[in-house]
Amino acid sequence: MNQEQDARIAKWNSRMAYQRHWQVELPKTCVKRPGFCCFAAWCSVCASYSLRKQALHGDMSRYICCNGNCPCSGRMNESKCPEFCLCLEAWCCFAQSVATTRWMIQDELQVKTTKCDECIIGTMIALQYLRCVCNILSIFVGELRDTAAIIDLIADVVWCSVCACMQTQHKAELDHRDANPSSVPPPLPGMMAPGVQMIPMGAHPPAQPGYGYPPPPPPGAYGVPQPGYPYPPPAGYPQQGGYPPQGAYPPQGAYPPQGAYQPQGYGAYPAPPQPSGMQR
Structure with missing residues (x-):
């Protein structure tokens, strides 16, 4: 959770460094682009659908519901039917759909919102x-x-009226981006690459083999199950079953008497003889 919060903080800090402005100011959209403004006012859902698809460069394989900003994002099987899921988003969550497209455009093109737009x-x-x-x-x-x-x-x-003007502003910005691909700035630190959406929480890829800690062995792999200790015991400790079973020791008296054992390879040396003439 801390990593996710740090990523969001870094993204907001990067957004503060945006210097570009929208191609058309929000109050002037109905004058400069009246045709699309009327279309967005009467067919707002269709306008939201077309603008999101254009923001994704026409590649619906990159689509994630609400761009990963909602708890349901990535859990609606968007990869199987992205067009249908986008229709549901634009119809059922229209406000979030418009806001998501706006944030995507701002992050890709590094566009900041003016004080007038924020007030409206x-x-x-x-x-x-x-x-x-x-x-x-x-x-x-x-x-x-x-x-x-x-x-x-x-x-x-x-x-x-405001939603229609916002979508008209998005359309003007996307048309300018598509007509001038070289004008797209490189992404700032902490921001995603242009056109690539974020991965939702809980949808992380599976861990690759060879990374991380080894999985714990199955119970009984080392003789005695050792919960919380997945590694084998130190060398020198006998495993389970390493001791002879009870009753397998030889009975008392079966050992040879003391002194009867001679090391292999050595003979019994006789006592040295006593010198003559030195008897007491």
Whole structure:
């Protein structure tokens, strides 16, 4: 978990170093690209689908749900039917789909969001929270029902217009990238390579043989099962069954008497003779 947090912190720090700007500012998208802006307003799900596919350079084998930013990412069998999974993401999680595409473009092209764009997007999100609070309060206070309805209408209009402008901004940036491949900057430290999505948590590749600690042996591999001690005992210690079984020792009295044993290769030397004339 610490490694994952460190990677996220490094990514956010790298995003602070972005210096490029969007090709079209958010408030001017409806003027400079009116055709796609109307398409994104009336067919927002289709626009989100096409923009994500374009952000992946048309290679759907790189697709992961929400680019690995959600707990379900990588667990939906995206590799088997990426087009269908992208349709479900754009339809069921539209807001997350638009935000994910925006982050992918910013990370690949190192584009930073201006203060004006942040203010517009923040206002849209704040209105969504306000409508939720007003709808809850209107359940208990009947006088707030009309106010909640008005806030609902304002929040819907702002939501639809801002999302359409955001997707138009994405389209202009992706078209410029595809028309000028040499303008794509190299990735900063801590960021992924362009077009390659992150691996979701829990989807790590299997360990290769020869790396890491050896697996513990099966019980009884060294005679006596030794839980927590997967290595063989030190040399010199007998294994299980190394001692002779009980009753296999020779009975008492079967050994030869003391002094009857002579080392092999040595004879019995006689006592030296006493010199004559020196008897006492």
